[in-house]
Amino acid sequence: MSEQQTENPLRDAIAEAIRDNQVILFMKGTPEMPACGFSMRTVQALQATGAPFAAVDILPDPRIRQELSALSNWPTIPQLFVGGEFLGGCDIVTEMYESGELHEALGVEPPAGADPGPGETADPGSAPLGIENRLG
């Protein structure tokens, strides 16, 4: 079969977003205005590393959350993906931040002389998910 069946375009769009963005956070609300304390803590940990990340607000459409959880096999929001792999939710990301593992996973230098890093992010193209590219 040469033709890929897109019975589930939303799930495909989510999978593509995860593939195309080195660091992508699915959250409630936006990094500027998180709509939940767990999403807020995760954003704060990410921002503290200085690594750029993309963010998707799952609230506008409940199907985003359904499809995301079906893909990741993880029931709660937020969900952080790095290099196409599910890294964890709020508890895991916070623990990893505190131990310095998050810096390592994101490929940034742990605190000390924190360098903001170069400002390059991926294309602003993709429409259906409203992905925001953030510079840390």
Added chain:
Amino acid sequence: MPTTDEIKQRIESAIPDATAEVEDWTGGGDHFRATVVSPAFAGLSRIQQHKLVMDVFAGEIGGSIHAFSVKTQTP
């Protein structure tokens, strides 16, 4: 709506030799925080460890349990 005791018992009966401490975070009966210690976590990734605990409540998280925070440890 589950109580902290009920959540503790369900975790302890589902995961081998687990001891769990469960707090109701907001007092509202739907935001829980569980600290679970079990030898069953040995050798598992953090995601797998948390998943073991969350799977006990599959289907309830996001429903009657709004938020569920997990911390896992091996004894």
